[in-house]
Amino acid sequence: MAVETVYVSHYDRRIRLVADALTQNSKLADEAAVELAKHVLNALDHIPEKVR
Structure with a gap:
């Protein structure tokens, strides 16, 4: 029996x-x-890594 997995990004x-x-x-x-x-998340992704 195959089990289907649902991909979640x-x-x-x-x-x-x-x-x-x-x-x-x-x-x-x-x-x-x-x-x-x-x-x-869009705002957080645009904060430079050094600032985070």
Whole structure:
């Protein structure tokens, strides 16, 4: 019997991690948290490594 695995990209895992943190600590709906998480990660990705 073959077991299918679902591929989840590293980016999608990061989005889910941030979105979960946002929904646990606010009254945001999941969809809004995911959209906000995308903006947060985009901003974090553009901070130079030396500054982070």
